[in-house]
Amino acid sequence: MAITTQQLIQWKQQGRSIVALTAWDYAIAQLLDAAGVDLILVGDSMAVVLGYETTLPITLDEMIYHAKAVRRGVKRAFLLVDLPFLSYQESIQQAIHSAGRVLKETGAQGVKLEGGYPQMVETVARLVQAGIPVMGHVGLTPQSIHQLGLRQQGKTQETSEKILNEAIALEQAGAFAMLLEHIPADLAMQITQKLTIPTIGIGAGPHCDGQVLVTSDVLGLAEKNPPFAKVYTNLRQTITKAVQDYALEVRERKFP
Numbered sequence: 001m002a003i004t005t006q007q008l009i010q011w012k013q014q015g016r017s018i019v020a021l022t023a024w025d026y027a028i029a030q031l032l033d034a035a036g037v038d039l040i041l042v043g044d045s046m047a048v049v050l051g052y053e054t055t056l057p058i059t060l061d062e063m064i065y066h067a068k069a070v071r072r073g074v075k076r077a078f079l080l081v082d083l084p085f086l087s088y089q090e091s092i093q094q095a096i097h098s099a100g101r102v103l104k105e106t107g108a109q110g111v112k113l114e115g116g117y118p119q120m121v122e123t124v125a126r127l128v129q130a131g132i133p134v135m136g137h138v139g140l141t142p143q144s145i146h147q148l149g150l151r152q153q154g155k156t157q158e159t160s161e162k163i164l165n166e167a168i169a170l171e172q173a174g175a176f177a178m179l180l181e182h183i184p185a186d187l188a189m190q191i192t193q194k195l196t197i198p199t200i201g202i203g204a205g206p207h208c209d210g211q212v213l214v215t216s217d218v219l220g221l222a223e224k225n226p227p228f229a230k231v232y233t234n235l236r237q238t239i240t241k242a243v244q245d246y247a248l249e250v251r252e253r254k255f256p
């Protein structure tokens with residue numbers, strides 16, 4: 001049976017850590033789902049797999065196209081899709097329209113959006129009222145790369161209080177979970193203790209209710225990785241070697 005928002009919240013209460021990864025196509029999604037990943041995110045970081053430099057250029061149509069392929073590969077995991085840059089910031093109506101398209105066209109169970117108050121808190125409340133589960137995303141928010149860079153956030157008392165208050169406000173607005181990106185571990189611990197909804201960390205230390213990584217980083221497919229990523233295998237090397245072996249055999253007429 002597919003994992004639900006209630007299940008994820010229950011796992012927080014039970015202290016069971018949530019395993020999350022990103023996916024961008026059917027084959028990857030099927031492998032992650034079969035390996036027991038609890039939450040699969042069609043993240044806008046997929047922009048990098050598509051050859052973009054940042055997450056800004058990816059469109060809602062591209063997200064939907066890939067999310068449909070991912071949906072076909074996911075049976076058990078909770079399926080979440082990122083709302084891309086400028087598909088929800090313009091107005092609440094735009095956010096409802098974009099999130100509604102994601103749920104209707106892809107079969108995803110929820111959306112994630114970046115940022116806190118004041119505007120995003122209101123947006124989350126209205127999406128939730130419309131029946132759309134929303135995961136908040138605070139700390140480093142890559143869609144604001146030109147304002148924040150890709151630096152760790154929440155290092156000063158002022159910014160750490162802001163992030164904590166945003167997380168609380170987003171929970172009060174009805175978010176079912178909170179992604180904490182690239183913030184100090186003690187701040188992530190404080191947020192995790194304060195919230196009743198699960199926190200999913202990336203570069204936020206070990207005290208979150210779950211962890212997410214970008215799958216292309218985990219598999220060693222990315223050309224460069226953020227400092228907090230862990231590379232579990234080097235598929236760039238493996239693929240290069242396999243392709244070189246194949247090319248050699250074809251040229252030397254050893255294959256077929």
Ligand code: KIV
Pocket residue numbers: 022041042043044045046082181202212213214
């Ligand atoms: O787009 C993405 O991959 C993300 C990560 C922070 C998990 O949001």
